[in-house]
Amino acid sequence: xxxxxxxxxxxxxxxxxxxxxxxxxxxxxxxxxxxxxxxxxxxxxxxxxxxxxxxxxxxxxxxxxxxxxxxxxxxxxxxxxxxxxxxxxxxxxxxxxxxxxxxxxxxxxxxxxxxxxxxxxxxxxxxxxxxxxxxxxxxxxxx
Numbered sequence: 663x664x665x666x667x668x669x670x671x672x673x674x675x676x677x678x679x680x681x682x683x684x685x686x687x688x689x690x691x692x693x694x695x696x697x698x699x700x701x702x703x704x705x706x707x708x709x710x711x712x713x714x715x716x717x718x719x720x721x722x723x724x725x726x727x728x729x730x731x732x733x734x735x736x737x738x739x740x741x742x743x744x745x746x747x748x749x750x751x752x753x754x755x756x757x758x759x760x761x762x763x764x765x766x767x768x769x770x771x772x773x774x775x776x777x778x779x780x781x782x783x784x785x786x787x788x789x790x791x792x793x794x795x796x797x798x799x800x801x802x803x804x805x
Contacts, residue, residue, distance in 0.1 A: 701767045716755045
């Protein structure tokens with residue numbers, strides 16, 4: 663009788679451990695899926711953010727090119743540095759996009775941190791360049 667009770671206890675313990683193991687495995691899989699979804703979502707959001715500023719830079723480049731086409735030497739020279747700055751910002755965004763798109767879940771935290779910092783720097787430089795464009799255009803129209 664005692665052996666039977668021991669066997670039942672062992673069987674109960676095994677079943678209990680199997681259930682716990684199964685529950686932990688399910689939770690781990692759900693957590694991995696959530697992390698994967700978060701990674702993909704965060705990656706897509708950062709790509710969209712970078713693509714948006716890239717479009718803004720392209721628009722500003724077009725605006726500067728239009729203003730350079732006035733065919734007046736001093737005006738064109740006035741915008742050469744601005745064009746160079748905009749092209750530098752676009753190149754920086756392109757590099758950041760490449761880095762984000764090629765990132766993996768394994769290196770995501772590092773990439774996200776670096777690219778977010780780079781994005782903030784690009785955005786600040788771009789805002790300064792846009793302000794510079796605005797000031798130069800005002801100077802030209804007031805001359």
